[in-house]
Amino acid sequence: MELPKTFDSKSAEERWFQKWIDLGYFKADPARPGKVFSVVIPPPNVTGQLHLGHALNVSLQDIIVRTRRMQGYNTLWLPGTDHAGIATQNAVEKDLAKEGKDRHTMGRDAFVDRVWEWRETYGNRILNQLRRLGASCDWSRERFTLDAGLSQAVTKVFVDLYNRKLIYRAKRLINWCPRCETALSDLEVDHKEAVPGSLWYIRYPLTDGTGAITIATTRPETMLGDTAVAVNPDDERYKSYVGKTVRLPLVGREIPIIADAAIDREFGTGALKVTPAHDPVDFELGKRHNLEQISIFDGTAHINQNGGAYRGMSREEARQQIVKDLEVAGLLEKIEPHTHAIGVCSRCDTVVEPMLSEQWFLSMRAMADRAIEAVRKGDTTFHPKRWENVFFNWLENIHDWCISRQLWWGHRIPAYRCVRCDHLIVAAERPSRCPECDGSDIVQDDDVLDTWFSSGLWPMSTLGWPEETADFARYYPTSLLLTGFDIIFFWVARMMMFGLEFTDKVPFKDVYITPLVRDELGKKMTKSKGNVVDPLDLMNQYGADAVRFTLAQLAAQGRDVILSHDRFAASRAFANKIWNAARFVMMNLEGAPQPLPKVEIVKLGLAERWILSRLDATIREVSGSIDVFEFNVAAMKLYDFIWHEFCDWYIELSKEPLKAGGERQAGARWVLINVFDRMLRLLHPFMPFVSEEIWQVIRPYLDEPNLAPHLPIAKYPEPSATNPLSAAEELAMNHCIEATEAINSLRSLLGWHPGQRVTAVINPGSGSSAQEVEGWRSYAMTLARIEILTIGSTDGERAVSGHLLWADVAIDAPENFDFEVARQKLEKQLDEVKKHEAQHEARLKDERFMTKADPDTRAEVAQRFEDLKAQRKVLTEQLRQLEERARRKKLVKA
Ligand SMILES: [Zn+2]
Numbered sequence: 001m002e003l004p005k006t007f008d009s010k011s012a013e014e015r016w017f018q019k020w021i022d023l024g025y026f027k028a029d030p031a032r033p034g035k036v037f038s039v040v041i042p043p044p045n046v047t048g049q050l051h052l053g054h055a056l057n058v059s060l061q062d063i064i065v066r067t068r069r070m071q072g073y074n075t076l077w078l079p080g081t082d083h084a085g086i087a088t089q090n091a092v093e094k095d096l097a098k099e100g101k102d103r104h105t106m107g108r109d110a111f112v113d114r115v116w117e118w119r120e121t122y123g124n125r126i127l128n129q130l131r132r133l134g135a136s137c138d139w140s141r142e143r144f145t146l147d148a149g150l151s152q153a154v155t156k157v158f159v160d161l162y163n164r165k166l167i168y169r170a171k172r173l174i175n176w177c178p179r180c181e182t183a184l185s186d187l188e189v190d191h192k193e194a195v196p197g198s199l200w201y202i203r204y205p206l207t208d209g210t211g212a213i214t215i216a217t218t219r220p221e222t223m224l225g226d227t228a229v230a231v232n233p234d235d236e237r238y239k240s241y242v243g244k245t246v247r248l249p250l251v252g253r254e255i256p257i258i259a260d261a262a263i264d265r266e267f268g269t270g271a272l273k274v275t276p277a278h279d280p281v282d283f284e285l286g287k288r289h290n291l292e293q294i295s296i297f298d299g300t301a302h303i304n305q306n307g308g309a310y311r312g313m314s315r316e317e318a319r320q321q322i323v324k325d326l327e328v329a330g331l332l333e334k335i336e337p338h339t340h341a342i343g344v345c346s347r348c349d350t351v352v353e354p355m356l357s358e359q360w361f362l363s364m365r366a367m368a369d370r371a372i373e374a375v376r377k378g379d380t381t382f383h384p385k386r387w388e389n390v391f392f393n394w395l396e397n398i399h400d401w402c403i404s405r406q407l408w409w410g411h412r413i414p415a416y417r418c419v420r421c422d423h424l425i426v427a428a429e430r431p432s433r434c435p436e437c438d439g440s441d442i443v444q445d446d447d448v449l450d451t452w453f454s455s456g457l458w459p460m461s462t463l464g465w466p467e468e469t470a471d472f473a474r475y476y477p478t479s480l481l482l483t484g485f486d487i488i489f490f491w492v493a494r495m496m497m498f499g500l501e502f503t504d505k506v507p508f509k510d511v512y513i514t515p516l517v518r519d520e521l522g523k524k525m526t527k528s529k530g531n532v533v534d535p536l537d538l539m540n541q542y543g544a545d546a547v548r549f550t551l552a553q554l555a556a557q558g559r560d561v562i563l564s565h566d567r568f569a570a571s572r573a574f575a576n577k578i579w580n581a582a583r584f585v586m587m588n589l590e591g592a593p594q595p596l597p598k599v600e601i602v603k604l605g606l607a608e609r610w611i612l613s614r615l616d617a618t619i620r621e622v623s624g625s626i627d628v629f630e631f632n633v634a635a636m637k638l639y640d641f642i643w644h645e646f647c648d649w650y651i652e653l654s655k656e657p658l659k660a661g662g663e664r665q666a667g668a669r670w671v672l673i674n675v676f677d678r679m680l681r682l683l684h685p686f687m688p689f690v691s692e693e694i695w696q697v698i699r700p701y702l703d704e705p706n707l708a709p710h711l712p713i714a715k716y717p718e719p720s721a722t723n724p725l726s727a728a729e730e731l732a733m734n735h736c737i738e739a740t741e742a743i744n745s746l747r748s749l750l751g752w753h754p755g756q757r758v759t760a761v762i763n764p765g766s767g768s769s770a771q772e773v774e775g776w777r778s779y780a781m782t783l784a785r786i787e788i789l790t791i792g793s794t795d796g797e798r799a800v801s802g803h804l805l806w807a808d809v810a811i812d813a814p815e816n817f818d819f820e821v822a823r824q825k826l827e828k829q830l831d832e833v834k835k836h837e838a839q840h841e842a843r844l845k846d847e848r849f850m851t852k853a854d855p856d857t858r859a860e861v862a863q864r865f866e867d868l869k870a871q872r873k874v875l876t877e878q879l880r881q882l883e884e885r886a887r888r889k890k891l892v893k894a
């Protein structure tokens with residue numbers, strides 16, 4: 001078998017993924033022995049399109065899942081999608097609008113059929129996109145939150161919680177989206193700060209004819225529902241007003257002036273109108289003072305029958321008309337500009353209206369306390385750990401959850417009402433008769449459940465719960481949840497609460513919170529900024545392996561992921577580097593036996609044993625980093641080993657023994673194959689495609705009993721049982737590499753091409769010896785491209801030298817080398833660095849910048865400043881050397 005000249009990522013991706021699926025490698029079997037590693041995917045919305053957040057999340061999950069699978073765990077990674085109630089309903093409604101239709105004229109059943117059709121067409125789009133990334137999910141276990149089994153779990157949980165008196169019905173002030181025409185939970189409301197608006201000052205005449213009290217409001221239209229005016233009891237200005245009544249302008253209702261300590265004396269005039277049915281603060285105030293609650297809006301936020309002449313107007317129309325009418329009546333004192341915060345529907349951006357409404361609620365306090373306790377005890381651990389505080393904070397201040405939605409797409413609430421006697425029945429099955437009056441006219445509640453109610457059961461319901469399935473018994477609780485911080489409350493907290501309530505177990509042992517993905521400039525990616533990068537485009541351009549590897553490299557815990565095309569290009573170059581190394585190895589195996597006979601470690605050369613030892617260290621570091629979810633560290637270690645130690649160093653060093661033939665050639669060949677094999681296994685979870693493509697070609701040379709046919713089920717690499725290198729040898733090889741690097745940097749100091757051969761001197765000091773240097777002399781000559789290497793004094797007349805802890809190294813400059821020109825060049829470079837360093841320092845000292853810039857930008861500037869400082873030190877030392885040489889040369893000439 002031969003490797004083509006270049007790696008064709010697209011063809012490899014298609015071929016291998018299908019093959020792995022066909023061979024059932026990702027299929028979990030609860031009957032198989034072994035420790036369990038189970039993960040449920042955060043189900044993307046069926047409406048979804050792959051974005052970089054998904055790509056990051058899925059890449060990291062796949063890295064750990066593939067690793068565990070190769071390590072012999074009984075592994076399950078379960079995929080699926082969420083029906084995403086409101087999001088999907090909105091998407092289909094948009095489609096209908098294009099055809100001039102709407103759901104109300106269609107009717108519920110026809111509309112729901114239409115959503116199912118839509119789901120058939122688009123529902124698999126996102127899952128196919130995850131497959132393109134190489135996600136090694138058990139695709140035979142794909143679940144959907146509206147599947148029969150999952151719906152059964154939802155019904156059971158609702159009925160049980162109702163019977164436990166945790167689910168109840170209540171009339172409360174809730175968030176209402178007039179566009180979606182449904183209640184929303186607090187989490188589904190986005191808050192926009194500092195929206196420009198006005199403050200209207202309106203005179204409410206006192207009924208006793210002694211004047212008026214002026215109130216200030218940001219929403220004059222809600223005055224139609226006012227049932228009081230409130231002032232602070234300590235406000236001297238209004239003490240005499242308390243207890244009096246006013247005549248509500250335009251409406252005529254007589255309402256009291258009340259005193260309440262919650263009133264802010266500084267806001268407006270210090271007197272406030274009270275609208276209990278349309279403001280959360282007023283709602284509480286109203287409860288304290290037994291005020292009437294008058295709703296003035298219908299479901300679409302148009303004025304209802306309680307609004308008299310304004311009936312039928314929208315919020316905006318009513319506001320305009322009311323302000324105009326107040327002005328005519330001489331009751332509008334003034335209008336001031338005023339910024340305030342508003343809440344909008346997170347799905348459609350419509351301003352949310354607080355509405356008095358009867359809804360289903362879930363009592364959270366006791367469940368939240370159990371979830372807090374479980375994390376405090378360490379049953380579940382967050383990574384990074386600081387997210388635990390966010391989790392505690394929210395749960396400690398939790399309100400009851402409004403779980404009913406006035407939508408059609410979702411799990412319909414299993415509550416029924418007897419039409420004759422109004423008796424309420426909550427049951428898993430539709431009752432045929434009313435237990436109270438035996439009536440048979442029974443209707444089901446029209447509402448559906450908040451979409452997060454079913455997602456909250458995901459780790460249980462997808463494994464078959466409440467049935468006692470083999471999957472549930474084997475794979476629950478799951479090992480890991482890997483998700484974004486934005487759904488810690490929506491989802492993670494609720495899974496914790498439901499899991500504990502129904503199974504007495506936490507649903508997952510570890511929670512890894514993925515960092516946020518930002519663009520090259522550190523900005524959050526949003527459609528409106530137009531800076532969204534499509535992972536599918538990236539995969540087309542760089543290959544899935546490069547996309548996965550880059551995301552892993554950038555996923556440092558607690559830091560945002562800053563993306564740039566350079567990084568993806570670098571990862572593609574990495575794949576190509578491995579490819580070329582593989583081609584080199586294959587070329588040098590021509591005529592070699594299959595499998596290659598094993599060579600005894602003691603018979604190998606120093607360089608051979610060194611690379612084996614370096615690989616051992618890399619295996620430990622990579623698997624250790626994955627264990628603690630430091631994906632970026634694991635990726636970096638892999639990269640450094642493969643690129644530098646293996647490709648740059650060892651491949652160079654192997655050329656000589658490969659040419660030598662005989663035992664030395666056999667040794668080098670065996671080491672190349674052995675290292676390549678284990679390196680590819682280590683790389684596979686990160687870059688599944690290029691690793692498999694190469695591994696198939698080297699596989700015939702491997703001598704392993706029961707060797708796996710493909711990488712996904714191959715054994716994870718293990719370090720050698722004993723270190724192939726003694727401590728002294730390890731030190732010697734480190735010296736060899738340090739000397740090589742020092743000589744390379746001296747060469748670049750002279751402005752020479754890296755390929756230029758040099759005459760070099762190494763003078764070993766304490767911690768080394770001439771004998772030791774002799775031991776690796778030939779390696780250094782190869783790696784540092786040395787023509788003549790002397791071991792001795794570096795004090796030559798034409799030498800530029802460098803100082804290491806254990807030796808001095810030097811190279812000879814050519815006869816006609818102009819130190820003065822080199823010095824000037826370097827000086828210019830140094831000036832440039834100094835200038836930038838000063839600029840960065842100034843920015844760090846600039847208070848305005850430091851308070852305004854986001855933490856990442858600040859960190860970046862600080863880091864760059866440190867880099868420049870280090871660069872300046874190196875250049876200064878080099879310049880000193882050149883100056884000294886230039887001076888000496890002048891002396892010699894004189
Ligand atoms: Zn909405």
Ligand SMILES: [Zn+2]
Pocket residue numbers: 418419420421422423434435436437438439
């Ligand atoms: Zn009845």
